[in-house]
Amino acid sequence: MDAPRIESTLVSVDVLALRFDPATRAVLLGVAPRALDPFAGELALPGVLLGRGERLRDATRRAVTGKLGVAEEAMTATGQLATFDEPSRDPRGPTLSIALWATVDPAHLGGAGPTWVPLTAVPPLAFDHDRIVADCRPLLADRLWRDTAFTSGLLGREFTTAQALDVTEVLTGDRPYPANLGRTMDRIPGLERTEQHAASLPKGGRPPLVWRWVS
Amino acid sequence: MDAPRIESTLVSVDVLALRFDPATRAVLLGVAPRALDPFAGELALPGVLLGRGERLRDATRRAVTGKLGVAEEAMTATGQLATFDEPSRDPRGPTLSIALWATVDPAHLGGAGPTWVPLTAVPPLAFDHDRIVADCRPLLADRLWRDTAFTSGLLGREFTTAQALDVTEVLTGDRPYPANLGRTMDRIPGLERTEQHAASLPKGGRPPLVWRWVS
């Protein structure tokens, strides 16, 4: 807090960019092959060095647009997860890593395809990113249905019960009964069940309800 | 994550150093008057600039021993809370602040007295430290009885039901029934009720049970 006596730390922002894919019923994590020296060519979380005076949210945006090639408008929400301070995590030297989540709306995805891998089957990543993903998974699960920014960012403004079931299953590890999840969602302020039903599924079956965020 | 294009951010570590005082039945926050230029003389959370390659826990230790004059052995546990990134929070320039908690054992307190203020009545602090304390309060309350390192650090290796009631009241805002808190504690792994009873209270009344951490 006083005069810097030693050279200050580098701070990187590493992002868990998430989107839900209704077709494969999976939550996908955005990763990109590294362009430069350490771990060049290997997959890694999108990350940037935090600029002086830069806000975490802006750095997150920079990482997702720059490294993943996702359009700015596609980013729906962001938030903090945790900080990783292992000095050896970057071979170039000690670097603090602040992990954040960001949700991406598949509808506004540009053409250039970043690599999206299922959150349930993340391949080995560069640096300590495997550990970051592993440590942050329970934090993400905890946010679902309790942090509305996160939940609505992931599911979009409108979604069906079936999609809600899928997302919950991926993040928490088990699939709730549809009835019970419906009651959970009924208790969430700003979320309402509509009269609409989604287009029915290829295999038949009753078409699911559509839910919508209002606030 | 690549070559630094802009000057990197300064990172400070600001600590919510907490101890429980059975005599006044209060949770106390350690603060210290600032020695140097910005806000000199005003009270502030103990904080230091994070050194290059320094671990957060070490910086926390440095802040608590250096700024509060608390002995190294008195620090019982530490943990992360949140990161504050408002660029204008430090008049000297943009500085990231990582807030952490640390628990201090009153038994090992040195002679030199830092300022301990009740967590329920924190005076105005320098920088944005008022905001940090306000934002972190619910995070602390959430950790009680769920994070054993935090809880045992705050209450010590042995404590009475009465003290547990007091700490819970300060952090959560209302005082549970002794019976119900006892049942909550029964469910915590590593915590056991002993056969001992504490010395009785000045005003009379039944002496409370002693609880002890085992693991």
Added chain:
DNA sequence: ACAAAAGTGTTGACTTTACACCCATGA
């Protein structure tokens, strides 16, 4: 004995979980 404060047992309300049954759709 009385007041104070902690501990015990129990009850009712509420929440969570589970499941049997009903409905809507494609094949």
Added chain:
DNA sequence: TCATGGGTGTAAAGTCAACACTTTTGT
């Protein structure tokens, strides 16, 4: 009309809050 899968209602199980009552101390 059958298989598929979501929706409804409900009942059992579990959790939580409240309180009457008992126990142990100081005065």
